[in-house]
Every structure is written in structure tokens, then in C-alpha cells.
Amino acid sequence: MQQAPHNGIKVGISSCLLGDKVRYDGGHKQSRYCQNVLDKYFDFQKFCPEMAIGLGTPRKTIRLIKDEERIRLVASDESFDITDEMEKYAQETSATLGNLSGYILCAKSPTCGMERVTLYIAGTNNGTKDGVGMFAAQIMKDHPLLPVEEEGRLNDTLLRDNFVTRVFAYHQWQCLVESGISMAKMISFHAQHKYLLMAHNPALYYKLGPMLGGNSDKSVQEIADEYIALFMEVLATLPTRKSHSNTLAHLQGYFKRHLNSDQRVDLASNIDKYRQGLLPLMAPLTLINHYLVLYPDPYLVQQVYLHPHPDELKLRYSH
Ligand code: SF4
DSSP, X not given: OOOOOOTTOEEEEEGGGGTOOOXXXXXXXXXXXXXXXXXXXXXXXXXXXXXXXXXXXXXXXXXXXXXXXOEEEEETTSSOBOHHHHHHHHHHHHTTOTTOSEEEEOTTOTTTOOSOEEEEETTSSOEEEEEOOHHHHHHHHHOTTSOEEEGGGGGSHHHHHHXXXXXXXXXXXXXXXXXXXXXXHHHHHHHXXXXXXXXXXXXXXXXXXXXXXXXXOSOHHXXXXXXXXXXXXXXXXXXOHHHHHHHHHHHHGGGTTXXXXXXXXXXXXXXXXXXXXXXXTHHHHHHHHHHHHHSOOHHHHTOGGGOSSOGGGOTTSOO
8 A cells, every 4th residue: 555755845834833942932842743743754944034144132123114106014112124135135045945845834924924914004003914925925925835834724624634645745745856757757657646635626637638749849848837737726625525425435345346235335324424423534545545455456566645744644534
């Protein structure tokens, strides 16, 4: 049975999430899940942009301010403005991060926040939640395919599963590109991800196959660029119980010839109970993996859907 490989998966992370005392108050925002669990599977590359541009700790708090011309990063009492320094650091650092397969950010920070950061209106103490941390915004702009998530959102088991799944899939694509992209490799990659894609977004999944159909004047590189953009968009869609159940029903079909009637009823019942929310996803998947050991199928055994990430992470036990 194939397990997701996890050697050398580089993932960026806000330093304070790994317990570094780099926050404005000299504290940290340690995430035990990142530090004690994900750390075993990811090679974390940590960054604290505020420390990197020379702000010490403890330091004055900073905020994003929107004036008529631009968004600026300034001290909350407006005693200094670090917009230019942060933009320069963000641009230069982001340009070196093409080898990352994911990024975990600290929420709400005017530097690292992924979304809903307070954006103040110049000259007031009023703001909206429309802001994005200045460093985070640069990373997401320069690396639109990169799976990015905020640490707090990883407490949601669905979002956590989705983020880790995307990191592993993106890493696999990066390895493929590094080894030299070809149509044959893309077709094989697509075949391995068939049921994973189907579970995430069946409608978009059906648009991916024709891209590799060979009826195009585009270069291999152009096809690869378009393919991976849509591929990552598909995986960014959260799968539902319905889409998982439909995918499981497809997998069930592979064993029709082999299973006796009791086994068929049992598998169908497991899928149905999962569909109703009475069992976690791991229940029907365990049965399918069990039958795959008994009745190996070369097409099914390569399916990333059955092991999108290491089983030890237990990401499919609680939803
Ligand atoms: S949120 Fe970002 S800038 Fe702020 S302390 Fe953490 S790593 Fe540093």
C-alpha cells in the first residue's frame, strides 16, 4: 500500500508559532500541533519579518493604515513608519521561497495575517477587517499556487486535512517538475490523483483530463502551468460528505467481482453511514484499503486518495 512520501517537504511558518519569543511583547504564539506533530513531517522554514527588519522585542505594536495613496505599516502611535522596509524585505524574501510546499501564518498580525487583519483608516481609530498582513500578501501574490493557511484555522479538522493534503500534493508536483516535466509524467500524476480530485470538486475535475488530451498547440510547459493552476484550485475546494461518498461508491465498484453479498452490504452500509455522518471517513476507507490488500488492483493501489498524507497524522478520523 502506497504511503505519502514526506522527505524534505519545506513549509514556511511564522517564527512565533514555533515558540520563538519574537512578538511585540516578548512572548510567542506557540502552536503545539505545528511544533509537536507537523514538525515530524515538514521541514519548517521559519521567518519573523518584524525581527528581520530590525524591530527588537519588546517593541511598540504596529498596524496597517490605509491612506489615500497606499496601505502603510506604522507604529500604532504613528511614531514610525516601516512600510518601505517591510515591502523590501517581503519582496526579497518571497523571491527565495520557490522551494516551499506550504506556509503556515500567524493570524491577525499586520505582518503575517492571511486575512481579516484590521485595516485602519488614516487619522482614526476605526478600521475594517479587510486587511492582509504585508509580508503574507507578498507571499500569496508571488506564489499563488502555494497552500497557505493560518495556524488557528488548522484547529478545524476539515481545514487541517485540506491544507496538509494540498501541501503533499503540491510537493509531489514540485518533485515532478524538478525531475523534468513531460506529458507522460503529467498523465501519470493525473491518474494517481483521479479520486482525490473527484472528492474535492467533481465538476472541475472533469475539466482537468482534457487539458492532457494532446489536442493542443500549446507547449508542455504551458500545459503544465495551466494544469497545476486548476489542479490546486480543485484541491482548495473543501470536499463534502456527499462528494466523498460518491467517490467511495466509485471505489466500491472495483471490488464487485470479489466480494460476497455480506461483504458488499457491509461496505455499502459503511459508505452510507459515513454519508449520514454516523461514521468518520476513515471507516469506509479502512474497509476499502483492507479489500485492496486482499484483491490488489494496480490502478487503485496508486490512488493518492487512499493515502494523501501519512496515516499517523490521523486527519481522517474525526470528520
Ligand atoms: S506574527 Fe510574524 S512578525 Fe509577528 S511575531 Fe509572529 S512571526 Fe514575527
